Amino acid sequence: MVPRSERAITKGPVPPSAARDPQQLLRDIRALYRDWPAKARAVVGNLRILTARNPGDTHLAALITELTARSQEFRSMWDAHTVAPVAATCTRSPTRPSAN
Numbered sequence: 001m002v003p004r005s006e007r008a009i010t011k012g013p014v015p016p017s018a019a020r021d022p023q024q025l026l027r028d029i030r031a032l033y034r035d036w037p038a039k040a041r042a043v044v045g046n047l048r049i050l051t052a053r054n055p056g057d058t059h060l061a062a063l064i065t066e067l068t069a070r071s072q073e074f075r076s077m078w079d080a081h082t083v084a085p086v087a088a089t090c091t092r093s094p095t096r097p098s099a100n
Contacts, residue, residue, distance in 0.1 A: 044077040052083070 033039040054060055067074040
């Protein structure tokens with residue numbers, strides 16, 4: 001089963017291959033963006049905004065807890081306390097990741 005953290009960053013149904021290899025799903029998502037670090041920081045900033053607007057949202061709190069526990073990259077960005085919406089410059093790459 002794909003963990004909630006991976007499902008939360010995809011749009012629409014999670015492909016069946018993701019259930020077999022969630023790390024491949026994350027690599028594929030990263031490949032969709034020209035500047036993944038900027039996109040990731042923007043998404044974390046949006047999560048900060050959401051948590052401030054919805055302090056009693058237990059599902060959101062659980063997602064943040066899971067991401068913090070599972071990802072050093074997320075934890076570093078979350079601990080920076082940056083609050084900024086997704087930047088318009090975070091564009092998707094014109095090519096799709098290759099199917100391996």
